[in-house]
Amino acid sequence: TQLLEQSPQFLSIQEGENLTVYCNSSSVFSSLQWYRQEPGEGPVLLVTVVTGGEVKKLKRLTFQFGDARKDSSLHITAAQPGDTGLYLCAGANAGGTSYGKLTFGQGTILTVHP
Amino acid sequence: DTEVTQTPKHLVMGMTNKKSLKCEQHMGHRAMYWYKQKAKKPPELMFVYSYEKLSINESVPSRFSPECPNSSLLNLHLHALQPEDSALYLCASSRRGSGSYEQYFGPGTRLTVT
DSSP states (O other), X not given: OOOOEEEOSEEEEETTXXXXXXXXXXXXXXXXXXXXXXXXXXXXXXXXXXXXXXXXXXXXXXXXXXXXXSEEEEEESSOOGGGXXXXXXXXXXXXXGGXXXXXXXXXXXXXXXX | OOOEEEEOSEEEEOTTOEEXXXXXXXXXXXXXXXXXXXXXXXXXXXXXXXTXXXXXXXXXXXXXXXXXXXXXXXXXXXXXXXXXXXXXXXXXXXXXXXXXXXXXEOOOEEEEEO
């Protein structure tokens, strides 16, 4: 069974601070997605990383995929109240009978105070 | 367009009722998913349809019955539910064979079983 350990579980910060969320596993993933979810809504896909060592930027958000494709991180610079939400990492494996099964981390609940 | 729509947005049903949740996507995706999500937890996979055929059933109780009438539609038929089935039910879709396995989620149906 594949597991993704996501940390921290809760993060409460002031506007303007930086933060990093981590997802770690002992398993290799073919790709890893990051989602943000607001209360009462579905998760929204932020980014997909596929190549080991890959770094992607989305405005103030920076995503990294580990060289061995077992871990990933999300760094937010100068957090804003609009960044508040549940952040989920999800790993995918190629094909076969496990197609479609994402392994989700436990989630990080981020609250950014004005 | 990466939109997945779900109806209804909210549903309250008694334990003896029969109801259905509906999901629709027009992205040409050939894989569709049902998830159950409890508050502040990651989504839990229930069913996967690939090319309109059920490919994964995560040992879901028979009171949940999925149906995929065509490549754009996915239903979840509910019967004799229990209060612990109250949750946010999410539909998602992905492009079969994309390699990156990105899943796009709908806004969810908030189900309350009384």
